[in-house]
Amino acid sequence: MRLSTGVLLACLGLAGTSAVLSMGQGVGERTQFHHQGLEGALYRDVLGGLPDTVNSLFWGSGKCVGCHGEDPNELASIAGQTFPMEPMPNGWDVNVTDDWRSSIMANSTKDPFWRAKVRHEVITNPGHATGLEDKCTSCHAPVGHFAAHHDGAAYYSLLEALTDSLALDGVSCGVCHQQDAEGIGTRFSGDMTFVEDTIYGQYGGGKDEYPIQWQPMQSFVGFMPVYGEHMGRSESCAACHSLITSSVTLEGEYTGETVIEQATYHEWVNSVFESGPEQQECQGCHMPSIDEPVTIASGYAWLQPRSPYSLHYFVGSNTHMLRMLRNNIDSLELAATEAQFDSTIDRTLTMLQEQTLDLEAALILDDGLPRVDVLLTNKVGHKFPSGYPARRAWIEVQITGDDGNVLYHNGAWDAETGHILGQEDVAWEPHHDVVENSDQVVIYELVLGDVNGDPTTVLERAHEHLKDNRMVPRGFSSDHVVYDTTAVVGNALTDPNFNLDSEGLEGSGTDQVTYLLPEGWEENATLNVECTVWYQSLPPKWVAPTLEIEGDSLIDGFRQLYAEFAPTPERIATVNFSESTMGLDDRHTASLTAFPNPSQDGAVQVVSPDQLPIGAFQLLDAAGRLVDEGHCHSSTLRLALPTSGRYILRTEQGSSMTLIRD
Structure with missing residues (x-):
């Protein structure tokens, strides 16, 4: 017989009781x-x-x-x-x-x-x-x-x-x-x-x-x-933080298949924190x-x-x-x-803003045109975002001039509705390694698909993952025994800058995104760059199908609360800096030539055609880390790229070029 759950026992052990009273009852x-x-x-x-x-x-x-x-x-x-x-x-x-x-x-x-x-x-x-x-x-x-x-x-x-x-x-x-x-x-x-x-x-x-x-x-x-x-x-958390559901058709018939709704525990298992010196x-x-x-x-x-x-x-979160x-x-x-x-x-x-992501960004000139390189590093012990599949994070990049006018904006959002601008009517946005226009927004998310391959927010209709490019934890590997439960899905699978270190090995927990900026930048202007990562737990696109149902007291009650609290995203990390475009025409990388590029053994020779000394230089890896620096007093600079990957060479004259070792 089930015991009553609407009852109160005698008033024993209330706050302030300092004596022990014996019940003598098992x-x-x-x-x-x-x-x-x-x-x-x-x-x-x-x-x-x-x-x-x-x-x-x-x-x-x-x-x-x-x-x-x-x-x-x-x-x-x-x-x-x-x-x-x-x-x-x-x-x-x-x-x-x-x-x-x-x-x-x-x-x-x-x-x-x-x-x-x-x-x-x-x-x-x-x-x-x-x-x-x-x-x-x-x-x-x-x-x-x-x-x-x-x-x-x-x-x-x-x-x-x-x-x-x-x-x-x-x-x-x-x-x-x-x-x-x-x-x-x-x-x-x-x-x-x-x-x-x-x-x-x-x-x-x-x-x-x-x-x-x-x-x-x-x-x-x-x-x-x-x-x-x-x-x-962590095993004591596993039962409720990895959830596998049975899939049904749009008519409600079971397909016999299952789908991963969330797998935070398994994501931790497939990380550097599960065992070893960084175990947590x-x-x-x-x-x-x-x-x-x-x-x-x-x-x-x-x-x-x-x-x-x-x-x-x-x-x-x-x-x-x-x-x-x-x-x-x-x-x-x-x-x-x-x-x-x-x-x-x-x-x-505090956890979101101090323990979740590291964010870096740089304005780089490539063949005379500016681009913004953004590097994210996941600091948590599972994917970010993780848990309930509604959650998403995205990158916003904004560039303004000295007069405050917006020159470039990607990833903007509506403060009243919580929508990412331009994404309201997009079924789902694919993963991007290189962003070529402002309509392409980098959104880290899990997108569930039904039996027809259409995105769905009805959990029981979920039949497959159409996209999962959420930031993976450090140590994450596609060879891990639980990868079938934590798989990356979509364009991120072939992104050479997603979860790969400078040697092309998995487990970096990073993603580097390149924003190609349009032509027409003014010379002698200062560009103010601000890059932000936002996180949203209840996106309006996810909630909308639930709120379409009327006449149910629980849904009606939530509708009222949701209307009172717009799904304003949380700012996870922001970097901002200013850089001058002075001498933009002179900073075209054609002023430098490099060969061989790509290089098989890492040996590269960089030459200034005008025979002027190259001067001070810095060599950075794809993550923006300093690899080499010095001062070249001649027009020829010989470099040794240490490992496979992409490198950025910058000189004091403002020249910048990409070097590659295969």
Whole structure:
């Protein structure tokens, strides 16, 4: 029999409780309590809006807040605590509950776009409603979903999730800390198993480590806390961060084929961070660790501080949704404050702008005509963007004159709608290595295609990937065993500057794009170049098919919120610089000749036909790194290109030319 999920237990362990009260009740003996909605609301208000209810597998996070929330005595969950503990009124509060509650993870069931998208999928294929809703709730409402299946249910519906106080707790404490270690890293698409009477944590594994004090948790909630080595491993994230779906035709018939909807975990596996000297787990970025000691539970004076301590930030990239949640706390019945959402938004922006991409750009003269070379380097441990396939990033290049007039603009976007200008009516934009006109925009994205090869935003209709040129992580290889799950698709496959180093080897995690600028630049003018990479989590083109459906309360509710919050992209990185066009006519590379070019062995001779000394020079590789520099006092310069690839030679007279070693 499934235990009631709309109930509250007696008021034990609320914030501020400093004594241990024994329940003496194991998990298998949990009792059903029947409180009315008002009573439950009053209790949740005391708990900061978090449910204190129980089902056959999980407690609500409100039960955890008593020990692992803010400590009113200012002893526990504060970084830098000593033993014996001393009050730290001005200390850094790192309690897990308050950091987690404003994350996308905590609000996975209350996410208004997720609710609307599930309805979109079900309305498109109503005959698949039970299967679709059951699959979607496995990761977005796991506390309700897995308890229902544990109790013998064949399916768990969206309606059940939205009326289940524990399901509305999102990806709460037990979803991670009760996940069984068996099979993790090999089970995907929301396939997880859980233990009933155990809580896994990161402490207690070392023989010299302070032993786990299990009595309070076992007595209070019936769980036995033990060391779980898998808690610190990326494999514990795999089940919900690699998703394979079954494909259907436009008529809703199953094709028998599957398609990768998202594969963030597998992208990490196919990276330099999975093993070796640069090994880094998912938790290392998304739950950053601090070395300051932290007493991890309040109310027990004998507990010793633990170190290191993982901050429960669960930082992602979806600032658009976080702002939408922050401004609709009451209507969406959220358990976080505006200040807590602001903290999560700030952390997210820091990750996006400081830990995501390196961006470089240079204005180069090639055969007398200017071009802009842009180099992106992926710094994250998976593709960028990653996760839900709506997400995209693009490059904007703008050149203005001294008078402020725009001379060139590529990748501009509409501040009111979030559309990339010129892309509104384009089905999808292919990948570009060389951009020859302003209509060709470099967009990093995954484009799903249906059985007819047309782009689709209906996830169940996805039959293939039409394009996947998202920035791959360093170390990414097409020879890796998981490449079939993480493949690059489209023009990026043949791009000689995509994920290839100067020797042509895979794994650089870079992409270099060349923008060929039109003729007609004024002499003796200064060009102001600004290059920006933008990121957008909910592009209007992706959302539009969902919003076309009218009369559904969840879709109508999201439509209103989306209209209030335009999908303004986030600025990931910007570089800007100014360069004069003085002597543009004299900077034609015909003034220099090079032979052989391309060179087989790297030996190249550069000659100035007018017999004037070449003077100071710099040799750069395709990534803009300095290879050689010096001063040539004659009209002939002999160079040795060290490895295969493209090089740029620049001289003090302003000449610039491309050299190639095969």
